[in-house]
Amino acid sequence: xxxxxxxxxxxxxxxxxxxxxxxxxxxxxxxxxxxxxxxxxxxxxxxxxxxxxxxxxxxxxxxxxxxxxxxxxxxxxxxxxxxxxxxxxxxxxxxxxxxxxxxxxxxxxxxxxxxxxxxxxxxxxxxxxxxxxxxxxxxxxxxxxxxxxxxxxxxxxxxxxxxxxxxxxxxxxxxxxxxxxxxxxxxxxxxxxxxxxxxxxxxxxxxxxxxxxxxxxxxxxxxxxxxxxxxxxxxxxxxxxxxxxxxxxxxxxxxxxxxxxxxxxx
Amino acid sequence: xxxxxxxxxxxxxxxxxxxxxxxxxxxxxxxxxxxxxxxxxxxxxxxxxxxxxxxxxxxxxxxxxxxxxxxxxxxxxxxxxxxxxxxxxxxxxxxxxxxxxxxxxxxxxxxxxxxxxxxxxxxxxxxxxxxxxxxxxxxxxxxxxxxxxxxxxxxxxxxxxxxxxxxxxxxxxxxxxxxxxxxxxxxxxxxxxxxxxxxxxxxxxxxxxxxxxxxxxxxxxxxxxxxxxxxxxxxxxxxxxxxxxxxxxxxxxxxxxxxxxxxxxxxxxxxxxxxxxxxxxxxxxx
Numbered sequence: 001x002x003x004x005x006x007x008x009x010x011x012x013x014x015x016x017x018x019x020x021x022x023x024x025x026x027x028x029x030x031x032x033x034x035x036x037x038x039x040x041x042x043x044x045x046x047x048x049x050x051x052x053x054x055x056x057x058x059x060x061x062x063x064x065x066x067x068x069x070x071x072x073x074x075x076x077x078x079x080x081x082x083x084x085x086x087x088x089x090x091x092x093x094x095x096x097x098x099x100x101x102x103x104x105x106x107x108x109x110x111x112x113x114x115x116x117x118x119x120x121x122x123x124x125x126x127x128x129x130x131x132x133x134x135x136x137x138x139x140x141x142x143x144x145x146x147x148x149x150x151x152x153x154x155x156x157x158x159x160x161x162x163x164x165x166x167x168x169x170x171x172x173x174x175x176x177x178x179x180x181x182x183x184x185x186x187x188x189x190x191x192x193x194x195x196x197x198x199x200x201x202x203x204x205x206x207x208x209x210x211x212x213x214x215x216x217x218x219x220x221x222x223x224x225x226x227x228x229x230x231x232x233x234x235x236x237x238x239x240x241x242x243x244x245x246x247x248x249x250x251x252x253x254x255x256x257x258x259x260x261x262x263x264x265x266x
Numbered sequence: 267x268x269x270x271x272x273x274x275x276x277x278x279x280x281x282x283x284x285x286x287x288x289x290x291x292x293x294x295x296x297x298x299x300x301x302x303x304x305x306x307x308x309x310x311x312x313x314x315x316x317x318x319x320x321x322x323x324x325x326x327x328x329x330x331x332x333x334x335x336x337x338x339x340x341x342x343x344x345x346x347x348x349x350x351x352x353x354x355x356x357x358x359x360x361x362x363x364x365x366x367x368x369x370x371x372x373x374x375x376x377x378x379x380x381x382x383x384x385x386x387x388x389x390x391x392x393x394x395x396x397x398x399x400x401x402x403x404x405x406x407x408x409x410x411x412x413x414x415x416x417x418x419x420x421x422x423x424x425x426x427x428x429x430x431x432x433x434x435x436x437x438x439x440x441x442x443x444x445x446x447x448x449x450x451x452x453x454x455x456x457x458x459x460x461x462x463x464x465x466x467x468x469x470x471x472x473x474x475x476x477x478x479x480x481x482x483x484x485x486x487x488x489x490x491x492x493x494x495x496x497x498x499x500x501x502x503x504x505x506x507x508x509x510x511x512x513x514x515x516x517x518x519x520x521x522x523x524x525x526x527x528x529x530x531x532x533x534x535x536x537x538x539x540x541x542x543x544x545x546x547x548x549x550x551x552x
Contacts, residue, residue, distance in 0.1 A: 016369040017425060038371060041335060045372030048548050186366040189476060196365070196478020204479050209367040211425030 002053060003127040004030040004081050008061060008118060009088030011038035013187020014137065017214035018085055019046060019054075025218065028053040030079060032070065034060045034088070055079070061088055061114035062106060071121050080127040083221075086115045086136045086159075091152045093261065104151045111155035116162065123175070131174045133221050136163045140183040140206070140234055143241040147254030148261065156181075160227070167226040180217055181229045181238065185210040198263035202256065205233055271323075272399075273297040273348055274506060277331060277388070278360025280307035282470030283407065286499030287357060287506075288324060289315045294507055297323045299344055301360070303330050331360050331384035332370045334547060341391030353395035355506045358385035358441070359407040364476035367428035374546060375423040376476075381437035386444055386543050390551040401510050402458040405502060406445045410464050410519070412438040413527040417535060422542065430481055440539055442517070442526045447536035449516055451552040461505050462526060463518040467492035493520075 005022050009015040010031035023029050023046055033039040036058035043056035059070045090110040092103045119134060126132045138159040139152075146153035163179035170177055183206035184199075186192040195203045213230045220228045229235045241249060274291050278284035279300030292298045292315050302308040308326035315324045325347060329340035345351065361381045368376040374383065389396070389404055396402045415435040418424055424433050445462040452458045469492040473485025501520040505513050515523035529535060544550055 013369060016373050017367075020369075020373060020423075020425060041333070041371045042373045044548070045334070045370075045374060045546070048545050049373075187368060189368070192364065192366050192368065192476045192478075196476070196482070207366075209428045210369070211367045211423075211428055215426045 002028045005083035007085045015087040021214040023050040062109040082130040084122040144249035148257040198260045272354035274355035276357045277301045280311045284359040286495045352398040357405045365430040377433040382440040404460040409438040442530040443536040465498040468498040
């Protein structure tokens, strides 16, 4: 049986780019996403271009029963994995008291619960005799408390800490765990507008093309590092973030996102 | 009902060169079907052209040309509008730019998908209708920027090393390769010809789609020096409506027959691109 790389959030911007990156390099991929129609369209497009097996299985990772059903199906069909890319993530911009009901909880469920569950389950279905590489997509936002993205940024901090802890636990075994902390990646016209028109110079300097980030993640995933921050300036920002007190960072970033939100409204 | 009335499909027909082309062709007595992405803009354009002169027949079909499924749906929506299932002119004008790599629904790069893939697939889907008239023409709106570039075979979507202009140039080169290859494939089999035309610099909003910062500022400055969209469209209209003998050449810069880049004339590259495109669209064509 082939060894698959499982990619969650595979019909989103980074998910698509990573799926293409891995499949083009000869890794069979097992793709899952909450949106069945988008997943099918993307899976069909990818399958036509690559020589490896592309398996698509839509799943709402916030629905425990759906997740269990997917893993039962995986077990019954004998799929085994040498990679897991936890890409699925949710965000929600705006003041906490203005978030729509259930939004905060949905962010926690995708970004934290689902990620932990998938990590746990892939360990049970790993390919014997192969290194298992787990890549968790955190965010550059995990290095600071972020007003207007408070739940999101804190949930990504969880991903970051969890991944490093797991990396340490697994040291010396054939399981590698890496947290990736990318800055924003404009992957659709709305995000493109946000970066191009509303985030000023910092947006343009920190944001990276998603295809390039996918390529770098692939290359870095076998480096044995615990953390990867794509982009030199972003590495510097992470370093600076260690020197600035949390409240000062929050104030700085709060102003930045206020301004961006203001411009987006116009 | 005039039996001799011809029907034209124009993509990207809600603004810029495409809108003007649709307007002028309709005013000149052709039936025009415009394709646009925004239902609102399609409605406005239809209204504007309908009120322009007595009796122009213009209709719009809404489609997002970045999606292969949507291109197929557009073709399916166009077919019932064609009198006798006959299409005389297909004008591939729609184009976009983006300074960021955007993956489409099918996982392909946005500029490649809109500027080139959509043209290939739409031509293929409408081909049975294009094969009916005596003198069908497929006109692709190319660009001088197809010169001094090549197809990046290692990474045709330019995913790993994306550049706005690089992707734009490649998509336009692909369009020219397609145009010339289409002629080779239909030659002596179908009474259809493909014409490429580059309008040069035209004062449209093209460079402001999905861009910002320097790219946008530069385009805003540069577009002012361009030809008006109506003037540029007039040349496309001539290629579409003029007598066959006057448009015997296969590649034009405005009203002047010229040579495309040597790479665009390469038969091996055209064949390879055609095969790749068939694969990407999941179809066979000619």
